[in-house]
Amino acid sequence: MSINATKEDFDPDALRQKYNEEREKRLRSDGNEQYQEMKGDFSYFLEDPYVEKPIVRDPLEDEVDVVIIGGGLGGLLAGARMREAGIEDIRVIEKGADFGGTWYWNRYPGAARDIEAYTYLPLLEELNYMPPRKYCDAPEILDHCQRVAKHYRLYDNSCMQTEVKGMEWDDDTRRWTIRTDRNDKMKARFVVMVNGPLNRPKLPGIKGISDFKGHTFHTSRWDYDYTGGNARGNLSGLKGKRVGIIGTGATAIQCVSYLGESADQLYVFQRTPSGVDPRNDHPTDEKWAASLQPGWQKQRQKDFTAILNGRGGRRGEIEQLDQFDDAWVEMGKIYRRRMRVAGKDIPRDQVAKIYEMSNFEKMENIRNRVDDIVEDKEVAEALKPYYAFMCKRPCLDDRYLATFNRDNVKLVDTKGQGVESITEKGVVVDGIEYEVDCLIFATGFEVGTDYTRRAGYDLIGVDGLSLDEKWSKGMVTYFGIHSHDFPNCFLIGTGQASFTANYPDGLDEGAKHIAYLVKYFVENKITRVDPTVDAELAWSADVVGITAKGPMGGASCTPGYYNLEGTRDPRARHNQPYGGMMGANKYFAKLEEFREGDKMPGLVIS
Numbered sequence: 001m002s003i004n005a006t007k008e009d010f011d012p013d014a015l016r017q018k019y020n021e022e023r024e025k026r027l028r029s030d031g032n033e034q035y036q037e038m039k040g041d042f043s044y045f046l047e048d049p050y051v052e053k054p055i056v057r058d059p060l061e062d063e064v065d066v067v068i069i070g071g072g073l074g075g076l077l078a079g080a081r082m083r084e085a086g087i088e089d090i091r092v093i094e095k096g097a098d099f100g101g102t103w104y105w106n107r108y109p110g111a112a113r114d115i116e117a118y119t120y121l122p123l124l125e126e127l128n129y130m131p132p133r134k135y136c137d138a139p140e141i142l143d144h145c146q147r148v149a150k151h152y153r154l155y156d157n158s159c160m161q162t163e164v165k166g167m168e169w170d171d172d173t174r175r176w177t178i179r180t181d182r183n184d185k186m187k188a189r190f191v192v193m194v195n196g197p198l199n200r201p202k203l204p205g206i207k208g209i210s211d212f213k214g215h216t217f218h219t220s221r222w223d224y225d226y227t228g229g230n231a232r233g234n235l236s237g238l239k240g241k242r243v244g245i246i247g248t249g250a251t252a253i254q255c256v257s258y259l260g261e262s263a264d265q266l267y268v269f270q271r272t273p274s275g276v277d278p279r280n281d282h283p284t285d286e287k288w289a290a291s292l293q294p295g296w297q298k299q300r301q302k303d304f305t306a307i308l309n310g311r312g313g314r315r316g317e318i319e320q321l322d323q324f325d326d327a328w329v330e331m332g333k334i335y336r337r338r339m340r341v342a343g344k345d346i347p348r349d350q351v352a353k354i355y356e357m358s359n360f361e362k363m364e365n366i367r368n369r370v371d372d373i374v375e376d377k378e379v380a381e382a383l384k385p386y387y388a389f390m391c392k393r394p395c396l397d398d399r400y401l402a403t404f405n406r407d408n409v410k411l412v413d414t415k416g417q418g419v420e421s422i423t424e425k426g427v428v429v430d431g432i433e434y435e436v437d438c439l440i441f442a443t444g445f446e447v448g449t450d451y452t453r454r455a456g457y458d459l460i461g462v463d464g465l466s467l468d469e470k471w472s473k474g475m476v477t478y479f480g481i482h483s484h485d486f487p488n489c490f491l492i493g494t495g496q497a498s499f500t501a502n503y504p505d506g507l508d509e510g511a512k513h514i515a516y517l518v519k520y521f522v523e524n525k526i527t528r529v530d531p532t533v534d535a536e537l538a539w540s541a542d543v544v545g546i547t548a549k550g551p552m553g554g555a556s557c558t559p560g561y562y563n564l565e566g567t568r569d570p571r572a573r574h575n576q577p578y579g580g581m582m583g584a585n586k587y588f589a590k591l592e593e594f595r596e597g598d599k600m601p602g603l604v605i606s
């Protein structure tokens with residue numbers, strides 16, 4: 001049966017054309033350069049508003065076996081898996097005043113995860129903890145981070161409120177020296193870098209941005225002293241205030257409704273709408289929780305990642321898909337239904353078409369939901385996303401769209417062009433100045449910029465080579481974990497490794513792998529480990545060669561951080577995850593294969 005036999009409620013040609021037009025409107029030659037780094041006059045945007053007790057301590061010049069840079073979920077998982085492997089002499093260095101990483105910084109009202117907690121929150125079985133609801137909000141996740149840190153004794157010997165400023169390798173002593181903003185010069189045999197993918201907030205480079213005289217902050221440094229309330233709302237400080245928020249990504253989708261219910265006037269400045277699906281949160285089913293068998297969480301994470309990797313539409317995977325019931329899997333369910341209608345002998349080229357039709361249908365559902373909720377037809381039209389599913393981060397929220405029915409909330413749609421300028425008093429779009437008392441930047445984080453810029457420090461490896469220099473044309477790694485001439489240093493991130501929207505899944509696989517390596521090196525008194533040049537060239541070529549061409553992160557998508565703002569920067573191909581955005585489980589299998597062999601191929605150890 002051909003797909004044309006299925007009568008569609010939409011016109012695929014018209015949609016293709018509309019997607020293209022919307023994308024063209026947004027393409028710009030400056031790509032990532034359109035953003036303003038938070039330094040110099042803008043560095044105050046980075047100040048920590050959450051620290052309760054600033055630490056005073058003397059600089060450290062001691063030595064530990066393992067330094068973990070970053071106390072977010074990645075650092076916690078690295079620490080946890082190392083403790084399980086019997087490694088004791090660990091120090092976590094973290095810029096924030098506590099563990100949590102992204103959940104330490106992102107405390108804006110409404111902050112929450114929209115991947116179910118059973119899959120997202122790591123180490124549930126290890127900690128014998130079951131989340132009370134399907135989705136957890138930011139305070140619960142922060143609590144969980146601290147629960148993990150306590151359980152695995154990661155507070156011991158940790159350095160909080162400490163930012164790494166540089167690292168140098170000494171080949172004679174086979175030690176890294178780590179320098180920090182507290183004048184520490186500590187030494188470590190091994191270093192694990194888990195800096196996080198969304199670690200550095202960014203501002204838009206809008207004309208006049210520094211002219212604004214009102215109150216301003218970025219969503220990742222929410223100023224509750226000004227707004228009142230907390231991550232669960234009640235922003236009483238906004239009474240009598242006019243507030244503007246720039247950006248309508250996943251963060252804004254969550255906090256806008258809280259601003260709308262507390263501010264006298266709210267302006268939401270939109271460049272590209274997000275796709276917003278229902279959240280349908282509910283308490284955890286106790287009977288279901290009691291029925292779970294050991295190993296359930298890892299299996300569930302694997303299944304979820306398999307679905308995000310584009311599986312779940314095939315026969316034999318029905319159970320895998322049906323155990324989840326949310327917007328993340330809806331696309332897979334639509335695809336499965338369409339494949340079933342098409343019959344089993346369809347030619348290959350029809351499969352791609354069925355995928356495209358499924359994607360159109362999924363996005364039509366999202367667009368129809370806007371019409372169902374938003375009363376003003378013009379506003380509703382402006383809030384509809386015209387791009388493929390997964391071109392931008394899907395959002396699950398039950399409050400955002402209805403906020404635009406409030407009289408005190410105005411959507412200022414910039415029709416893909418972005419805010420024109422910022423003045424002393426407010427924000428200009430289309431020649432109209434919107435005066436505000438408070439301007440909030442929900443403009444996201446640096447993703448596609450150089451690794452060392454995002455990390456905030458450079459590494460000096462063998463013979464004075466800097467990582468910045470080595471990766472100036474893009475990442476070169478072995479498994480995304482090692483890089484030649486930077487011995488004993490391990491990286492957990494997305495570049496040349498894995499990406500899955502259930503981000504901790506990739507972090508945990510990296511953590512388990514590194515714990516396995518470090519345990520082996522410590523037990524076997526190995527003092528130096530470095531990948532061969534051949535191994536890293538082969539791995540990097542593989543990453544570039546098999547980068548998925550699917551819709552997610554693809555060149556046909558509307559610009560955003562998933563596709564480096566739609567630019568054709570050749571480094572992007574090198575910095576992609578293994579297998580593109582859909583290769584996570586394949587990558588995990590590669591790590592497992594490596595561990596199952598006993599020869600440590602591609603590594604020179606001594």
Ligand code: NDP
Nearest residue numbers: 113114204247248249250251271272393418419442443444
């Ligand atoms: P994003 O990068 O997703 O969004 C930034 C927003 O700022 C976009 O809407 C962007 O528009 C807009 N913008 C940038 N420049 C301008 C300009 N000059 N004028 C007007 N608008 C502008 O950042 P977020 O903080 O929203 O989200 C980052 C990531 O964090 C998410 O993708 C997700 O991975 C994670 N996250 C997850 C959450 C969850 O689990 N629910 C919640 C929050 C965040 P444009 O789209 O046109 O570029």
